[in-house]
Amino acid sequence: MGIAINFSGVWKDVADVKVNVSGIWKQVQAVYANVGGVWKGVWGWFAKNSMPAARYGLAAAAPGNGKFYAVGGSGGTSANTEYDPSTNTWTTKASMSKARYGLAAAAPGNGKFYAVGGYSGGYLATNEEYDPATNTWVTKVPMPTARNWLAAAAPGNGRLYAVGGYSGTYLATNEEYIP
Numbered sequence: 001m002g003i004a005i006n007f008s009g010v011w012k013d014v015a016d017v018k019v020n021v022s023g024i025w026k027q028v029q030a031v032y033a034n035v036g037g038v039w040k041g042v043w044g045w046f047a048k049n050s051m052p053a054a055r056y057g058l059a060a061a062a063p064g065n066g067k068f069y070a071v072g073g074s075g076g077t078s079a080n081t082e083y084d085p086s087t088n089t090w091t092t093k094a095s096m097s098k099a100r101y102g103l104a105a106a107a108p109g110n111g112k113f114y115a116v117g118g119y120s121g122g123y124l125a126t127n128e129e130y131d132p133a134t135n136t137w138v139t140k141v142p143m144p145t146a147r148n149w150l151a152a153a154a155p156g157n158g159r160l161y162a163v164g165g166y167s168g169t170y171l172a173t174n175e176e177y178i179p
Contacts, residue, residue, distance in 0.1 A: 031043040058101070058103075059071050070083065097137055102118050116150070141177070149164075158178070
């Protein structure tokens with residue numbers, strides 16, 4: 001969502017919003033609007049409820065149900081927590097079967113998401129499918145290349161791509177998975 005300002009009857013997009021405070025122009029971090037008597041954030045970054053536990057090296061995916069899921073991380077946890085933006089709440093869900101960090105996740109449009117790769121005592125080729133409707137994980141065909149610190153993407157063609165990563169050396173690998 002961008003910000004537009006009306007200049008002499010012509011609406012123009014504003015990429016860099018600043019306000020004048022006591023003669024000093026300052027960068028705006030967020031913009032709020034009064035919608036039906038309630039002030040709501042409409043542009044910028046806004047603090048929301050934190051995850052139940054701090055983690056790094058985790059992955060996140062949004063399978064199309066209006067929520068997103070944060071999985072794995074922090075030296076090898078199997079945690080799976082669901083965030084609901086409509087209520088600003090976190091809920092603990094079924095854990096992955098394989099604890100790991102440095103993994104990736106993506107949702108190819110089938111209502112599920114996949115957690116791939118990672119590290120847990122060694123580089124992993126693990127591929128797990130999570131179904132939010134049943135709160136269950138199913139182990140799927142592993143990736144051909146075991147690795148961590150990879151990226152995953154689902155570009156809308158029903159497929160998942162695992163790209164790059166590390167397995168003792170940096171990788172340029174690109175592998176496609178068809179669920």
